[in-house]
Amino acid sequence: MPRVTFRFYRELNDFLPRHLRQREFERDFLLAGSIKDAIENIGAPHTEVDLILVNGRSVDFDYLLRDGDRVSVYPVFESLDISTVTRLRPHPLRETRFVLDCHLGRLARYLRMLGFDSLFRSDYADETLLQVSVAQRRILLTRDIGLLKRRQLERGYFVRATKPREQLGEVIERLQLQGCLRPFTRCIACNGSIAAVPKQDIADLLPENTRRYFDEFFQCRDCLRIYWKGSHYERMSLLVRELRAGYG
Missing domain, CATH: 3.10.20.30 (Beta-grasp domain)
Structure with missing residues:
Protein backbone atom coordinates (compact mmCIF):
# COMPACT_ATOMS: atom_id res chain seq x y z
CA MET A 1 0.00 0.00 0.00
CA VAL A 76 -1.55 30.55 -6.63
CA PHE A 77 1.58 32.66 -6.24
CA GLU A 78 1.27 36.41 -5.95
CA SER A 79 4.87 37.62 -6.27
CA LEU A 80 7.32 34.70 -6.25
CA ASP A 81 8.79 33.93 -9.70
CA ILE A 82 8.18 30.26 -10.44
CA SER A 83 8.57 30.52 -14.22
CA THR A 84 11.19 27.75 -14.31
CA VAL A 85 8.91 25.09 -12.79
CA THR A 86 5.64 23.44 -13.79
CA ARG A 87 3.09 26.10 -13.03
CA LEU A 88 -0.35 24.52 -13.07
CA ARG A 89 -2.67 27.50 -13.55
CA PRO A 90 -3.40 28.99 -16.99
CA HIS A 91 -1.74 32.27 -17.90
CA PRO A 92 -3.44 35.31 -16.33
CA LEU A 93 -6.47 36.61 -18.18
CA ARG A 94 -6.01 39.90 -20.04
CA GLU A 95 -9.43 40.95 -18.77
CA THR A 96 -10.67 39.63 -15.45
CA ARG A 97 -14.24 38.40 -15.84
CA PHE A 98 -16.39 36.39 -13.46
CA VAL A 99 -19.35 34.06 -13.28
CA LEU A 100 -20.83 33.57 -9.81
CA ASP A 101 -22.95 30.85 -8.26
CA CYS A 102 -26.43 31.35 -6.82
CA HIS A 103 -25.16 32.18 -3.32
CA LEU A 104 -23.15 35.25 -4.39
CA GLY A 105 -25.68 37.67 -5.84
CA ARG A 106 -24.69 40.64 -3.69
CA LEU A 107 -21.01 40.03 -4.40
CA ALA A 108 -21.85 40.11 -8.12
CA ARG A 109 -23.43 43.56 -7.70
CA TYR A 110 -20.36 44.82 -5.83
CA LEU A 111 -18.02 43.51 -8.54
CA ARG A 112 -20.13 45.16 -11.24
CA MET A 113 -19.97 48.42 -9.31
CA LEU A 114 -16.18 48.16 -9.51
CA GLY A 115 -16.38 47.64 -13.28
CA PHE A 116 -15.86 43.87 -13.50
CA ASP A 117 -17.86 41.91 -16.05
CA SER A 118 -19.73 39.57 -13.68
CA LEU A 119 -22.41 37.13 -14.80
CA PHE A 120 -24.97 36.04 -12.22
CA ARG A 121 -28.34 34.38 -12.29
CA SER A 122 -30.01 32.74 -9.33
CA ASP A 123 -31.11 29.82 -11.51
CA TYR A 124 -27.71 28.92 -13.01
CA ALA A 125 -27.24 25.15 -12.74
CA ASP A 126 -23.79 23.76 -11.92
CA GLU A 127 -23.31 22.54 -15.49
CA THR A 128 -24.17 26.00 -16.82
CA LEU A 129 -21.66 27.64 -14.50
CA LEU A 130 -18.95 25.26 -15.68
CA GLN A 131 -19.79 25.74 -19.35
CA VAL A 132 -19.83 29.53 -19.06
CA SER A 133 -16.55 29.58 -17.13
CA VAL A 134 -14.73 27.40 -19.66
CA ALA A 135 -16.25 28.77 -22.86
CA GLN A 136 -15.94 32.46 -21.91
CA ARG A 137 -12.73 32.13 -19.88
CA ARG A 138 -14.37 33.50 -16.76
CA ILE A 139 -13.23 32.91 -13.17
CA LEU A 140 -15.89 30.90 -11.34
CA LEU A 141 -16.55 32.32 -7.87
CA THR A 142 -18.36 29.88 -5.63
CA ARG A 143 -18.99 28.68 -2.10
CA ASP A 144 -19.24 25.09 -3.38
CA ILE A 145 -15.90 23.33 -3.01
CA GLY A 146 -17.17 20.31 -4.92
CA LEU A 147 -17.85 22.45 -7.97
CA LEU A 148 -14.21 23.59 -8.03
CA LYS A 149 -13.06 19.96 -8.19
CA ARG A 150 -14.67 19.35 -11.58
CA ARG A 151 -11.91 18.34 -13.98
CA GLN A 152 -12.92 20.62 -16.87
CA LEU A 153 -12.76 23.77 -14.74
CA GLU A 154 -9.58 25.82 -15.18
CA ARG A 155 -10.29 29.07 -13.35
CA GLY A 156 -12.10 29.12 -10.05
CA TYR A 157 -11.90 30.54 -6.56
CA PHE A 158 -13.55 29.42 -3.33
CA VAL A 159 -14.92 32.47 -1.52
CA ARG A 160 -14.19 32.00 2.17
CA ALA A 161 -16.07 34.95 3.69
CA THR A 162 -19.84 34.84 4.18
CA LYS A 163 -20.67 38.57 4.29
CA PRO A 164 -20.78 40.36 0.90
CA ARG A 165 -18.54 43.30 1.82
CA GLU A 166 -15.94 40.93 3.27
CA GLN A 167 -16.25 38.70 0.20
CA LEU A 168 -15.51 41.67 -2.03
CA GLY A 169 -12.39 42.62 -0.10
CA GLU A 170 -11.24 39.01 -0.12
CA VAL A 171 -11.62 38.59 -3.90
CA ILE A 172 -9.91 41.90 -4.69
CA GLU A 173 -7.00 41.12 -2.35
CA ARG A 174 -6.51 37.43 -3.23
CA LEU A 175 -6.66 38.06 -6.99
CA GLN A 176 -4.65 41.30 -6.72
CA LEU A 177 -7.20 43.43 -8.54
CA GLN A 178 -6.60 46.75 -6.80
CA GLY A 179 -5.13 48.25 -9.97
CA CYS A 180 -7.93 46.95 -12.21
CA LEU A 181 -10.89 48.80 -10.72
CA ARG A 182 -13.04 50.86 -13.11
CA PRO A 183 -15.81 51.93 -10.74
CA PHE A 184 -19.24 53.07 -11.90
CA THR A 185 -18.78 51.90 -15.51
CA ARG A 186 -21.09 48.87 -15.34
CA CYS A 187 -24.73 48.43 -14.39
CA ILE A 188 -25.11 46.66 -11.05
CA ALA A 189 -28.52 45.34 -12.09
CA CYS A 190 -27.82 43.71 -15.46
CA ASN A 191 -24.01 43.89 -15.99
CA GLY A 192 -24.34 46.19 -19.02
CA SER A 193 -22.00 49.12 -19.66
CA ILE A 194 -22.89 52.63 -18.48
CA ALA A 195 -22.48 55.87 -20.42
CA ALA A 196 -23.20 59.53 -19.71
CA VAL A 197 -26.61 60.73 -20.89
CA PRO A 198 -27.89 64.33 -21.29
CA LYS A 199 -30.35 65.31 -18.58
CA GLN A 200 -32.92 66.49 -21.09
CA ASP A 201 -33.05 63.06 -22.68
CA ILE A 202 -34.21 61.33 -19.50
CA ALA A 203 -35.76 64.18 -17.48
CA ASP A 204 -39.26 62.72 -17.71
CA LEU A 205 -38.03 59.48 -16.12
CA LEU A 206 -36.51 61.10 -13.01
CA PRO A 207 -38.07 61.56 -9.57
CA GLU A 208 -38.91 65.21 -8.93
CA ASN A 209 -36.22 65.86 -6.30
CA THR A 210 -33.58 64.11 -8.39
CA ARG A 211 -34.48 66.23 -11.40
CA ARG A 212 -34.27 69.36 -9.26
CA TYR A 213 -30.95 68.77 -7.50
CA PHE A 214 -28.81 66.75 -9.95
CA ASP A 215 -27.55 67.53 -13.44
CA GLU A 216 -25.12 64.71 -14.25
CA PHE A 217 -26.61 61.35 -15.22
CA PHE A 218 -25.54 57.98 -16.58
CA GLN A 219 -27.60 55.24 -18.20
CA CYS A 220 -27.13 51.53 -18.82
CA ARG A 221 -26.98 50.80 -22.53
CA ASP A 222 -28.79 47.48 -22.04
CA CYS A 223 -31.53 47.82 -19.41
CA LEU A 224 -31.70 51.68 -19.53
CA ARG A 225 -31.41 52.02 -15.75
CA ILE A 226 -30.42 55.59 -14.78
CA TYR A 227 -27.70 56.51 -12.27
CA TRP A 228 -26.63 59.76 -10.60
CA LYS A 229 -24.17 60.78 -7.90
CA GLY A 230 -26.35 60.73 -4.81
CA SER A 231 -25.56 59.60 -1.25
CA HIS A 232 -25.10 55.99 -2.37
CA TYR A 233 -22.39 57.14 -4.77
CA GLU A 234 -20.47 58.76 -1.89
CA ARG A 235 -20.59 55.55 0.17
CA MET A 236 -19.43 53.46 -2.75
CA SER A 237 -16.63 55.94 -3.55
CA LEU A 238 -15.34 55.49 0.00
CA LEU A 239 -15.39 51.72 -0.44
CA VAL A 240 -13.43 52.03 -3.71
CA ARG A 241 -10.75 54.12 -1.99
CA GLU A 242 -10.45 51.55 0.81
CA LEU A 243 -10.10 48.69 -1.66
CA ARG A 244 -7.44 50.48 -3.66
CA ALA A 245 -5.54 51.08 -0.44
CA GLY A 246 -5.57 47.37 0.37
CA TYR A 247 -8.72 47.14 2.49
CA GLY A 248 -10.26 43.74 2.73
Missing part, protein backbone atom coordinates in the same frame (compact mmCIF):
# COMPACT_ATOMS: atom_id res chain seq x y z
CA PRO A 2 1.65 3.30 -1.11
CA ARG A 3 2.27 5.74 1.74
CA VAL A 4 2.74 9.41 0.83
CA THR A 5 3.68 12.44 2.96
CA PHE A 6 1.84 15.71 2.23
CA ARG A 7 2.31 19.35 3.23
CA PHE A 8 -0.10 22.10 2.13
CA TYR A 9 0.91 25.76 2.29
CA ARG A 10 -0.75 29.08 3.06
CA GLU A 11 -4.47 29.42 2.24
CA LEU A 12 -4.72 25.85 0.95
CA ASN A 13 -4.93 24.91 4.62
CA ASP A 14 -8.43 26.42 4.62
CA PHE A 15 -9.64 23.23 2.92
CA LEU A 16 -8.04 20.77 5.35
CA PRO A 17 -9.35 19.35 8.62
CA ARG A 18 -7.99 21.44 11.47
CA HIS A 19 -5.67 18.70 12.75
CA LEU A 20 -3.87 18.52 9.36
CA ARG A 21 -3.24 22.23 8.85
CA GLN A 22 0.26 23.75 8.75
CA ARG A 23 2.00 20.40 9.19
CA GLU A 24 3.23 17.29 7.39
CA PHE A 25 0.96 14.26 7.46
CA GLU A 26 0.90 10.81 5.88
CA ARG A 27 -1.77 9.14 3.78
CA ASP A 28 -2.06 5.52 2.66
CA PHE A 29 -3.59 4.71 -0.72
CA LEU A 30 -5.01 1.39 -1.90
CA LEU A 31 -4.02 2.30 -5.46
CA ALA A 32 -1.42 4.75 -6.74
CA GLY A 33 -3.67 7.23 -8.58
CA SER A 34 -3.00 10.72 -9.92
CA ILE A 35 -1.75 13.42 -7.61
CA LYS A 36 -4.71 15.62 -8.60
CA ASP A 37 -7.18 13.03 -7.29
CA ALA A 38 -5.19 12.63 -4.08
CA ILE A 39 -5.07 16.40 -3.42
CA GLU A 40 -8.80 16.79 -4.02
CA ASN A 41 -9.62 13.74 -1.87
CA ILE A 42 -7.77 15.44 0.96
CA GLY A 43 -9.90 18.54 0.40
CA ALA A 44 -8.22 21.18 -1.78
CA PRO A 45 -9.74 21.88 -5.24
CA HIS A 46 -7.27 21.83 -8.12
CA THR A 47 -8.27 25.37 -9.20
CA GLU A 48 -6.53 26.76 -6.13
CA VAL A 49 -3.24 24.89 -6.66
CA ASP A 50 -0.41 26.51 -8.64
CA LEU A 51 2.63 24.37 -7.88
CA ILE A 52 3.23 20.79 -6.74
CA LEU A 53 6.64 19.52 -5.71
CA VAL A 54 7.25 15.78 -5.33
CA ASN A 55 10.54 15.01 -3.65
CA GLY A 56 11.63 18.54 -4.54
CA ARG A 57 10.72 18.28 -8.25
CA SER A 58 7.79 20.08 -9.87
CA VAL A 59 5.11 17.86 -11.42
CA ASP A 60 1.75 18.29 -13.14
CA PHE A 61 -1.66 16.99 -12.07
CA ASP A 62 -1.22 13.71 -13.97
CA TYR A 63 1.75 12.56 -11.90
CA LEU A 64 1.14 9.07 -10.46
CA LEU A 65 1.97 8.77 -6.77
CA ARG A 66 4.59 6.31 -5.58
CA ASP A 67 5.33 4.83 -2.21
CA GLY A 68 7.51 7.15 -0.14
CA ASP A 69 6.77 10.34 -2.12
CA ARG A 70 6.94 13.63 -0.24
CA VAL A 71 4.45 16.11 -1.72
CA SER A 72 4.40 19.88 -1.17
CA VAL A 73 1.33 21.73 -2.48
CA TYR A 74 1.33 25.50 -3.00
CA PRO A 75 -1.47 27.97 -3.83
